[in-house]
Amino acid sequence: MTTAAVATGIAGLDEILAGGLPAHRVHLLEGDPGTGKTTLALQFLLNGAARQETCLYIALSETVDELNAVARSHGWNLDAIHMYELTPSEGVLEPEKQYTLFHPSDVELSDTIRAVVDQVSRLNPSRVVIDSLAEMRLLTPEPLRYRRQILALKQFFVGRRATVLLIDDRGASRGDLQVQSISHGVLRLEQQVADYGSERRRLQVVKLRGVKYKGGHHDFRMETGGITVYPRMNAAEHRRGGRSEIAPVSSGMPELDALLGGGLPTGTTTAIIGPAGVGKTVLATHYAGQAASAGMPAALYLFDERLNTFMHRTRRLGIDLEPGRDRPPIWIEQLDPAQVTPGEFAAGIRTRVERDGVRFVLIDTLNGYLAAMRDEAAVLVQLHELLTFLDEHGVLTMLIVAQHGIIGTGMVAPLDVSYLTDTLILMRFFEAGGAVRQAISIVKKRTGDHERTIREYQVTDHGPRIGQPLARFRGVMTGVPEFVGEPDRLFATHEPREPKSRD
Numbered sequence: 001m002t003t004a005a006v007a008t009g010i011a012g013l014d015e016i017l018a019g020g021l022p023a024h025r026v027h028l029l030e031g032d033p034g035t036g037k038t039t040l041a042l043q044f045l046l047n048g049a050a051r052q053e054t055c056l057y058i059a060l061s062e063t064v065d066e067l068n069a070v071a072r073s074h075g076w077n078l079d080a081i082h083m084y085e086l087t088p089s090e091g092v093l094e095p096e097k098q099y100t101l102f103h104p105s106d107v108e109l110s111d112t113i114r115a116v117v118d119q120v121s122r123l124n125p126s127r128v129v130i131d132s133l134a135e136m137r138l139l140t141p142e143p144l145r146y147r148r149q150i151l152a153l154k155q156f157f158v159g160r161r162a163t164v165l166l167i168d169d170r171g172a173s174r175g176d177l178q179v180q181s182i183s184h185g186v187l188r189l190e191q192q193v194a195d196y197g198s199e200r201r202r203l204q205v206v207k208l209r210g211v212k213y214k215g216g217h218h219d220f221r222m223e224t225g226g227i228t229v230y231p232r233m234n235a236a237e238h239r240r241g242g243r244s245e246i247a248p249v250s251s252g253m254p255e256l257d258a259l260l261g262g263g264l265p266t267g268t269t270t271a272i273i274g275p276a277g278v279g280k281t282v283l284a285t286h287y288a289g290q291a292a293s294a295g296m297p298a299a300l301y302l303f304d305e306r307l308n309t310f311m312h313r314t315r316r317l318g319i320d321l322e323p324g325r326d327r328p329p330i331w332i333e334q335l336d337p338a339q340v341t342p343g344e345f346a347a348g349i350r351t352r353v354e355r356d357g358v359r360f361v362l363i364d365t366l367n368g369y370l371a372a373m374r375d376e377a378a379v380l381v382q383l384h385e386l387l388t389f390l391d392e393h394g395v396l397t398m399l400i401v402a403q404h405g406i407i408g409t410g411m412v413a414p415l416d417v418s419y420l421t422d423t424l425i426l427m428r429f430f431e432a433g434g435a436v437r438q439a440i441s442i443v444k445k446r447t448g449d450h451e452r453t454i455r456e457y458q459v460t461d462h463g464p465r466i467g468q469p470l471a472r473f474r475g476v477m478t479g480v481p482e483f484v485g486e487p488d489r490l491f492a493t494h495e496p497r498e499p500k501s502r503d
Contacts, residue, residue, distance in 0.1 A: 006023045007047055008047060009046060010043055016214045022184060022208070024162065032191060035190060038067070042074075055125055057084070060130065060132060074226055120162065127164075128164045129164070131167040134168060150166075150179055189201065190203070201222060217232065249266060249296065249396055252290040255465075256466045261450040270423040272427065275427075278438050281310075288321065291396060292328055296359040300333070301362065302332065303335050304402075310332070338372075360395065360397075361397045362397075363400065423447075424444045438457040439456055439477075
């Protein structure tokens, strides 16, 4: 028989827990100070109160006034929750009140356990939070007695059919597995502080008996209004059987479509690689506008450029990204790599795809995405999960990768993502006729044939333009080509004429 789940009131966490915490069980919520344990526990109780359940918060380390202050900072009201404060009174500071013949555990622990039992017996709550076990541990120097007391509490709560959250300070209990082994489920909250940028929080389900939960670390954010959890992207959960036929999306430029063998197919990923300033974003943005004109809602994520600058530049180049009645919407979001987390970013894309029907996604640039990731060892794995998810949903995805260097053979990408992509567009600067020019070529395309020539690329006041194949050059991709043609014939938009004789 499957145990019913009790929703926590945090949508992302309930998704990770396959619906919520198993009902009528005792669960442990552990973490270092400041990770959000109290906030999560209050959300858990507020969700129960909204369902007309009786909820009890037993405070062993904080006063009710402090808890109400926390609630007010989130815009919450705790009137529907029974608050019971068991913090020591100021009388214990008086010398005559100090214990001499008896250890505090012989008196205070028994009183604490008795008070908890009395409150639960009186209210018969369906949800209980005890904050925190660190106080009870200090009253119990012997591990065996501490374990027995927690085990006795567990049996008492289970008999009362209550779902209980025991909060524990991991800093004080590190290496102590007593409560973990007794608890039905264990949730761990962590906080990471980088050299620059805001702190990042994540959670992990250490164990949850009888439940197929989502393992691994999941990012979460604690802001005004509570905790928001972003489940880790797992593409295997979103695989679709019998995908629809791949349809090519035209760029609107015959020369580029010729290079691409007819256009870019949906459900594939394209990487545009080249040095800074070569025109990668212009090309990708033009494609986004064409995709929207073809009926595909689009989402553009900017890591390196301000939104106002981006919109001004696209308007100046004649690229239409403005919303209109006769076209699907285009969402453009400016992201700060120092603030956004990988889980939050992936969750935002997932929402656009599943809720808003987005079918074109542009990430500009992968360099900014890497800065947001911080953990380079996990970049390729997380990026693979995200791209697989997008491909499975028939999304045409574009990644912009800025290479280090401007010209020559020493240019390198910050990360080799070529094997993750279906199409690879390479852009280069080269010198010819006393001027700096740009070139474009298709290095690979998994879904069909493509043109293998190198064409000149130019950014004009009317957007990007693709010229004819650079048949009179050698070494264009190195950035230092050898030119044997005529400079005035270098860029042509029509059918090429026969070259003049050099004699």
